[in-house]
Amino acid sequence: NREWVLAARPDGEPDLDCFELRETDVPSPNLGELLVRTRYLSVDPYMRGRMRDAESYAEPWDVGDALKGGIVGEVIESESDAYDAGDLVTGEGRWADYATLDADDVAPVDPTVADPEAYLGVLGMPGRTAYFGLLEVGEPQPGDTVVVSGAAGAVGSVVGQIAKRNGCRVVGFAGTDEKTEWLTDDLGFDAAINYKTTDDYGDALDAAAPDGVDVYFDNVGGPITDAVFTKLNLDARVAVCGQISHYNDEEVPTGPRKLPQIIAPRAKVEGLLVSDFATRFEVASERLGEWVAAGELRHRETVVDGLENASDAFLGLFAGDNIGKQVVRVAPA
């Protein structure tokens, strides 16, 4: 059994020296637990916060700790009546070939709805973040203009599509032409801005969102967010989901710089945590599953092959290597 551990805390941008792949024994499941062989594991931006020795919503990892995260895998041995060997499940596992999971904490994976890896993206935590974050914090109304940053990622790509279902004009920011074309050509976004080749985000927003911005779903922060704040309409809602452009900062940046811009529009800026909606996860999963099965909600996963490449896949999130959800294929079906 191979598993990744935190070898060192990063100083600024993490690199491969922060990670170490070590050999351990295959764990044995206790009563109520499952031994699961990992098929796919999820790498997520919030894990950068766990590498830091600071209080946050996700508990920090200690140096030497095994790295944890969402997985999809096959039950190899079951000490629970709820699952049998051979079942596919998803839950909180490890960056490892094998992990033991409490049967109460996993959910079944139905490969007839979508490929198993989708249960780490659109049908997993990122999809639920998009669903509750947009609908309950962003509160989009038909006719609203919704702007999404990090739009071609796991959360953002779902946010934009749900906003379209709700009759909104949708504009996304993403970092390559391939991504912006995917947003407009395949996902139905009305406009998409490549923030790496655009000089003036304000001008780009004037063209893409001529009626101003009613909802801003923020995954990234930084200069994109500064620009969107200058375009907010009366009673706009800003759902602050992530700030990936700051996750590697060692110094706390000065700001928020554009708060004066929310005064006249009386905009509401609200942070969100997907875990706050845990009692209603099943509702979201059911609806997202229906939309995916009906072909109404599109999704994409970027797959890196091999557990040994998990740290590379994680670092790729900060370089924008992924389109849709970044996953690592650990074992073939």
Ligand code: NDP
């Ligand atoms: P993504 O799939 O969106 O992957 C991260 C993407 O961020 C990259 O592909 C890259 O795309 C973009 N990015 C990286 N650096 C920058 C930068 N400096 N400026 C602008 N964009 C950048 O990740 P997720 O969908 O999983 O997560 C999106 C955000 O939501 C993250 O900030 C995450 O922390 C947050 N989140 C919050 C949750 C909550 O409960 N609050 C739950 C889940 C996620 P590009 O090519 O466009 O640059």
